[in-house]
Amino acid sequence: MKFSLHQxxxxxxRTPVVLQNLLESLSAIWTSNNExxxxxxxxxxxxxxxxxxxxxxxxxxxxxxxxxVEKKFQPFDRFAQFENSKGKTLKQLLDDFKEVRNxxxxxxxxxxITERDLEKTGVHPTFGEVILYQLLSTWVVHDLDHxxxxxxxxxxxxxNEVGPWIEFLKxxxx
Amino acid sequence: MKFSLHQxxxxxxRTPVVLQNLLESLSAIWTSNNExxxxxxxxxxxxxxxxxxxxxxxxxxxxxxxxxVEKKFQPFDRFAQFENSKGKTLKQLLDDFKEVRNxxxxxxxxxxITERDLEKTGVHPTFGEVILYQLLSTWVVHDLDHxxxxxxxxxxxxxNEVGPWIEFLKxxxx
Numbered sequence: 001m002k003f004s005l006h007q008x009x010x011x012x013x014r015t016p017v018v019l020q021n022l023l024e025s026l027s028a029i030w031t032s033n034n035e036x037x038x039x040x041x042x043x044x045x046x047x048x049x050x051x052x053x054x055x056x057x058x059x060x061x062x063x064x065x066x067x068x069v070e071k072k073f074q075p076f077d078r079f080a081q082f083e084n085s086k087g088k089t090l091k092q093l094l095d096d097f098k099e100v101r102n103x104x105x106x107x108x109x110x111x112x113i114t115e116r117d118l119e120k121t122g123v124h125p126t127f128g129e130v131i132l133y134q135l136l137s138t139w140v141v142h143d144l145d146h147x148x149x150x151x152x153x154x155x156x157x158x159x160n161e162v163g164p165w166i167e168f169l170k171x172x173x174x
Numbered sequence: 175m176k177f178s179l180h181q182x183x184x185x186x187x188r189t190p191v192v193l194q195n196l197l198e199s200l201s202a203i204w205t206s207n208n209e210x211x212x213x214x215x216x217x218x219x220x221x222x223x224x225x226x227x228x229x230x231x232x233x234x235x236x237x238x239x240x241x242x243v244e245k246k247f248q249p250f251d252r253f254a255q256f257e258n259s260k261g262k263t264l265k266q267l268l269d270d271f272k273e274v275r276n277x278x279x280x281x282x283x284x285x286x287i288t289e290r291d292l293e294k295t296g297v298h299p300t301f302g303e304v305i306l307y308q309l310l311s312t313w314v315v316h317d318l319d320h321x322x323x324x325x326x327x328x329x330x331x332x333x334n335e336v337g338p339w340i341e342f343l344k345x346x347x348x
Binding site for chain 1: 175176177180181184185188191192195196200201203204207298300301304305307308309311312314315316318319321322325326328329331332335336337338339341342343344345346348
């Protein structure tokens with residue numbers, strides 16, 4: 001499948017609703033536990049997604065499309081949510097994510113990105129030159145990666161309860 | 175986390191809504207493609223979930239709670255959906271899944287399962303003796319496994335579009 005802005009937005013606009021339906025009002029034992037050690041809970045992941053909306057995806061896309069000479073991306077802070085989410089309920093985070101995501105989709109649409117724009121480049125702190133359509137594709141896949149992760153984190157809470165079925169449940173072995 | 179009927183139903187009742195929000199009205203290019211070879215598309219997975227509702231989870235739970243002497247489970251057909259889904263749109267399948275799942279949750283609640291019932295056993299065609307709480311936990315984890323799988327199948331459609339970011343996206347390597 002080739003990158004399509006329309007088909008990308010189809011996924012991007014669903015993510016907040018999917019996460020709200022999956023997580024809102026769920027018992028905290030599901031949403032505040034992680035996979036052990038330094039891994040993230042569902043609560044942590046939503047904070048991470050909010051930080052991405054505020055500092056990463058669209059900010060970088062706009063830099064690529066700007067007149068800036070260097071177009072060097074700021075490094076992304078993968079741990080910002082541990083500070084930013086403090087004192088917030090999961091419901092607040094889900095609402096915040098929905099709000100920033102919807103605003104970003106509106107801004108994204110207003111950029112009127114052309115096929116030619118999609119080939120423009122910026123400079124990633126690790127990868128060097130990257131292309132706008134790669135950034136936007138990654139935004140979509142990153143959403144799906146975290147939906148998949150949240151399903152896995154929830155599933156693992158029952159790892160010791162499924163008995164012999166663990167053999168058939170790939171998600172518990174990841 | 176120990177098995178809890180209440181907390182299990184919290185997840186089971188969300189799954190149809192989550193899948194509807196994730197998949198309904200999405201371009202067919204997202205939902206009818208698979209991960210290559212004999213793997214399943216999102217469309218195939220929904221058919222599989224419907225077949226589970228009709229022949230597997232609750233049917234087996236009711237057999238465990240019945241007066242049947244042997245309590246031997248029928249083997250589950252993992253490929254039934256390829257015949258059963260024929261001619262149906264994804265929207266129809268999502269609606270069908272919601273309907274059978276909601277009916278099953280109603281029946282599950284009406285069984286008034288006690289703590290003692292949860293320890294009762296049946297005979298699985300592969301594993302031999304299994305316990306009711308293991309079966310019900312597996313029902314929950316199985317839902318989450320397929321939510322995670324669908325996110326992965328969608329993500330993989332952009333595998334060639336993300337460029338160097340593939341290195342950071344675990345979901346594309348599974």
